[in-house]
Amino acid sequence: MPKYLSAVLAVLVLAAGCAPEPNEVVVYSARAEQLIQPLFERYMAQTGAVVTWATDKEGPLMQRLISEGEQTPADLFLTVDAGNLWLAAEQGLLQQAQSAVLNRNVPAHLHDEAGRWFGLSVRARTIIYSTDRVDPSQLSTYAALGDAAWQGRLCLRTSKKVYNQSLVAMMIAEHGEEKTEQIVRRWVANLAAPVYSSDTKVIEAIVAGQCDVGIVNTYYFGRLQKKDPAIPIALFWPNQQGSGVHVNVSGAGIVKFADNRPGALKLLEWLSSETAQAEFAALNLEYPVNESVPSDPLVAAWGDFNQNLINVSRAGELQSRAVQLMDRAGYR
Amino acid sequence: MSGVVGSLPRSGYLAESRYWSAIAFLVALPTLASLIIVVLSLLHPDTEILGHLLRHVLPRVTVNTILLVAGVAMLAGLIGVGLGWLTAMYHFPGSRFFSWALLLPMAMPGYVMAFVAIGFLEYSGPVQTLLRSWAGAEVWFPPIRSRGGIIVVMALALYPYIYLLARNAFLTQGRQALEVGQSLGLTRRQGFFRVALPMARPWIAGGLMLVVMETLADFGTVSVFNYDTFTTAIYQSWFSLFSISSALQLAFFLLLLVFVAVALEYRWRGRTAYITSLSPGAGVVTLTGAGRWVAFGSALLVLLLAFVLPCLQLLAWSIRNGQIDARFLDSGLRTLSLATISALMIAAVAIILVYALRNAGNVARLAGRIATLGYALPGTVLAVGIYTQISGLNGFLNSSLESLTGASPKFFLQGTVLAMLLAYLVRFLAVAYQAVDAAMQRVTVRIDESARSLGVGGWQLLRRVHVPLLRGGLLTALLLVFVDVMKEMPITLMTRPFGWDTFAVRVYEMTAEGQWEQAALPALSIVLTGLIPVIILTRASSHAVATR
Numbered sequence: 001m002p003k004y005l006s007a008v009l010a011v012l013v014l015a016a017g018c019a020p021e022p023n024e025v026v027v028y029s030a031r032a033e034q035l036i037q038p039l040f041e042r043y044m045a046q047t048g049a050v051v052t053w054a055t056d057k058e059g060p061l062m063q064r065l066i067s068e069g070e071q072t073p074a075d076l077f078l079t080v081d082a083g084n085l086w087l088a089a090e091q092g093l094l095q096q097a098q099s100a101v102l103n104r105n106v107p108a109h110l111h112d113e114a115g116r117w118f119g120l121s122v123r124a125r126t127i128i129y130s131t132d133r134v135d136p137s138q139l140s141t142y143a144a145l146g147d148a149a150w151q152g153r154l155c156l157r158t159s160k161k162v163y164n165q166s167l168v169a170m171m172i173a174e175h176g177e178e179k180t181e182q183i184v185r186r187w188v189a190n191l192a193a194p195v196y197s198s199d200t201k202v203i204e205a206i207v208a209g210q211c212d213v214g215i216v217n218t219y220y221f222g223r224l225q226k227k228d229p230a231i232p233i234a235l236f237w238p239n240q241q242g243s244g245v246h247v248n249v250s251g252a253g254i255v256k257f258a259d260n261r262p263g264a265l266k267l268l269e270w271l272s273s274e275t276a277q278a279e280f281a282a283l284n285l286e287y288p289v290n291e292s293v294p295s296d297p298l299v300a301a302w303g304d305f306n307q308n309l310i311n312v313s314r315a316g317e318l319q320s321r322a323v324q325l326m327d328r329a330g331y332r
Numbered sequence: 333m334s335g336v337v338g339s340l341p342r343s344g345y346l347a348e349s350r351y352w353s354a355i356a357f358l359v360a361l362p363t364l365a366s367l368i369i370v371v372l373s374l375l376h377p378d379t380e381i382l383g384h385l386l387r388h389v390l391p392r393v394t395v396n397t398i399l400l401v402a403g404v405a406m407l408a409g410l411i412g413v414g415l416g417w418l419t420a421m422y423h424f425p426g427s428r429f430f431s432w433a434l435l436l437p438m439a440m441p442g443y444v445m446a447f448v449a450i451g452f453l454e455y456s457g458p459v460q461t462l463l464r465s466w467a468g469a470e471v472w473f474p475p476i477r478s479r480g481g482i483i484v485v486m487a488l489a490l491y492p493y494i495y496l497l498a499r500n501a502f503l504t505q506g507r508q509a510l511e512v513g514q515s516l517g518l519t520r521r522q523g524f525f526r527v528a529l530p531m532a533r534p535w536i537a538g539g540l541m542l543v544v545m546e547t548l549a550d551f552g553t554v555s556v557f558n559y560d561t562f563t564t565a566i567y568q569s570w571f572s573l574f575s576i577s578s579a580l581q582l583a584f585f586l587l588l589l590v591f592v593a594v595a596l597e598y599r600w601r602g603r604t605a606y607i608t609s610l611s612p613g614a615g616v617v618t619l620t621g622a623g624r625w626v627a628f629g630s631a632l633l634v635l636l637l638a639f640v641l642p643c644l645q646l647l648a649w650s651i652r653n654g655q656i657d658a659r660f661l662d663s664g665l666r667t668l669s670l671a672t673i674s675a676l677m678i679a680a681v682a683i684i685l686v687y688a689l690r691n692a693g694n695v696a697r698l699a700g701r702i703a704t705l706g707y708a709l710p711g712t713v714l715a716v717g718i719y720t721q722i723s724g725l726n727g728f729l730n731s732s733l734e735s736l737t738g739a740s741p742k743f744f745l746q747g748t749v750l751a752m753l754l755a756y757l758v759r760f761l762a763v764a765y766q767a768v769d770a771a772m773q774r775v776t777v778r779i780d781e782s783a784r785s786l787g788v789g790g791w792q793l794l795r796r797v798h799v800p801l802l803r804g805g806l807l808t809a810l811l812l813v814f815v816d817v818m819k820e821m822p823i824t825l826m827t828r829p830f831g832w833d834t835f836a837v838r839v840y841e842m843t844a845e846g847q848w849e850q851a852a853l854p855a856l857s858i859v860l861t862g863l864i865p866v867i868i869l870t871r872a873s874s875h876a877v878a879t880r
Binding site for chain 1: 572712719825
């Protein structure tokens with residue numbers, strides 16, 4: 001090859017930036033920056049390790065991991081929703097982490113059976129109701145929100161949000177596809193307004209009186225409750241006689257082509273430890289995945305509940321079927 | 333001697349033509365490669381998913397997309413052409429103010445206007461809450477989260493593209509048009525419909541084309557409205573059904589719609605006639621009686637709805653929830669520098685492309701069409717197309733460097749500014765091209781011929797004759813690209829380098845979680861920054877009009 005070409009290439013190397021330092025841990029995170037930055041800063045101060053991160057949506061981040069392949073600078077992939085973690089593992093983007101610490105800190109149904117990813121915080125998706133217009137004794141299960149009693153009183157978020165896809169996927173795991181489709185059709189028939197783009201809007205619609213019940217992740221309610229403790233809304237824990245409340249996780253796994261595997265594992269173990277768990281969950285008013293760590297007082301005040309113990313990775317396996325089911329049922 | 337001189341320019345011209353064709357195809361290459369990636373996906377259909385999409389999704393999104401595009405184009409066209417004619421040809425209270433103020437909404441991204449409109453007007457918003465407290469719980473209000481709602485919001489966000497171009501046409505041709513009309517015994521109104529409007533057709537068609545392409549590629553606004561179109565279906569297939577091939581196949585159907593739009597525009601634009609402008613501004617009529625207040629009222633209404641009210645709402649939210657910290661300032665700096673660099677680069681490429689097409693044959697024209705198609709590709713699809721190309725190039729460079737030096741280097745072109753700028757170029761070249769091309773249409777072949785006869789050709793012709801004549805068009809191109817890059821979301825999210833936050837990224841992070849009030853400050857910053865070039869442009873164009 002001609003000499004000048006190597007000169008051009010050398011310049012390109014300089015222009016494009018060099019490989020990361022050896023003890024640096026590079027994190028790709030779909031969890032929002034303000035929810036991870038304080039923890040990473042604490043970890044750096046405590047251990048002297050260097051953590052750098054890029055935040056983005058999970059889809060583009062995974063696409064980036066795929067196209068970077070072996071050249072990727074990423075060591076740890078952090079995202080929300082078990083469906084996304086399952087997909088990353090399925091696409092071969094993550095590697096197994098054999099760690100007694102992680103197996104002890106993270107309950108079995110909240111991590112990949114093969115150890116490719118581990119949940120770090122629990123998010124419960126539950127029923128909320130207007131304390132002005134609903135007697136909680138009328139509530140029982142997710143499926144019962146399709147009953148005629150809730151005609152024109154139900155508000156839901158769009159089916160495009162992965163939280164609802166996971167919820168319906170777990171319902172398929174429990175009831176089978178046919179029965180789940182009936183339930184979803186009845187939900188759609190009960191809607192008081194077109195589906196909303198966010199959980200917060202669902203809660204606001206109930207406060208405003210447009211509808212009486214809805215399904216949201218608890219931390220969205222927590223944020224509003226923090227602002228207005230007198231908000232006329234309460235949480236209801238459904239399916240307590242049966243399968244339990246639908247839970248999901250945010251979590252992380254070590255990237256298949258990580259340069260700094262030990263560093264990534266150390267950070268992951270630290271994130272699941274007592275030291276980090278309280279803050280990791282409390283920053284977003286979620287539940288710690290580590291059962292020895294107490295919840296934030298605001299969260300603890302909502303009471304205990306039985307959670308669905310089916311492994312959350314089922315949400316990922318069944319997600320495509322759940323999306324198609326919701327398309328058929330007219331749940332937009 | 334004279335024989336030699338006579339033959340030289342001709343062979344030189346042919347060589348030059350081939351050279352320009354090559355440049356045109358080079359410019360079209362990244363777009364062409366992205367299109368090929370889309371078309372190749374048809375070879376590997378994901379049968380189960382595609383069957384589901386064809387049955388349950390495609391019919392609905394096709395109808396939704398067509399109705400949305402048609403509605404937005406008609407409403408934005410009506411507002412843009414109507415106000416362009418009013419401000420170019422009439423004096424009425426505030427007409428001078430409105431002539432530039434009506435461009436201000438250009439700085440307002442559609443997705444920002446969408447979340448403000450919904451926050452303001454939906455059931456739990458302040459307007460309806462107030463109405464209910466006056467008139468009881470059963471008071472009826474038009475639902476904002478509906479097809480009508482999104483059409484109005486997008487038309488208000490996009491009409492300035494048409495207004496800008498149509499007004500420009502009316503300013504330079506309106507008087508002649510009316511004079512021609514009068515000589516044929518037409519009234520002023522007939523003159524508008526039968527002479528001025530047809531003469532302004534290339535400009536209006538250019539503006540409409542921008543609006544149609546923006547609408548087809550929009551992801552942010554339709555997401556906020558939860559209105560299903562091709563872009564949301566593509567996104568859903570990709571990230572929820574985990575099927576990139578079905579996403580690309582949907583993208584192919586979207587491209588078919590784009591081709592239909594391009595063909596329609598080509599037919600409608602029709603044969604163009606151009607005349608040299610005399611003194612614009614003359615022939616302006618002062619409105620009297622009710623007419624002046626109708627004109628004033630309609631201009632004010634559009635300005636209020638499309639700009640003033642959304643800004644006030646953003647301001648109120650920002651004061652309540654805004655936080656100016658180091659990170660905010662940093663993202664501001666990045667936003668500005670990115671938009672500036674991209675605008676300069678893309679405008680330069682647009683001139684080269686316009687010029688190449690002018691000097692090259694018919695085959696190169698195809699390259700021009702392809703190069704400007706990127707505007708109608710959804711940002712997400714485009715980002716992946718570009719990303720795939722860049723990482724392929726990167727792998728090639730890495731392996732050749734390894735075989736050259738023996739070392740195994742690791743460097744990344746993906747996730748650098750280079751990848752981002754290339755994606756912006758593909759996405760926004762059409763914007764700059766339309767503006768430069770419209771101006772170039774006025775540089776007649778006769779001007780070229782006289783320049784050539786004086787021995788001025790090639791780059792010289794471009795630099796010494798065309799660029800000065802193109803100044804207005806260039807300025808428009810710079811402005812439009814600057815504002816577009818600043819507002820752009822999916823490409824920025826996907827290809828930005830580590831730690832590169834822009835205002836649009838900040839808005840995205842907040843709105844994704846429904847924290848619309850926290851999104852207000854970065855959104856307001858986008859709007860305010862976008863105002864700077866809008867004001868520069870309006871001042872420059874009024875200056876040009878005044879001194880001509």
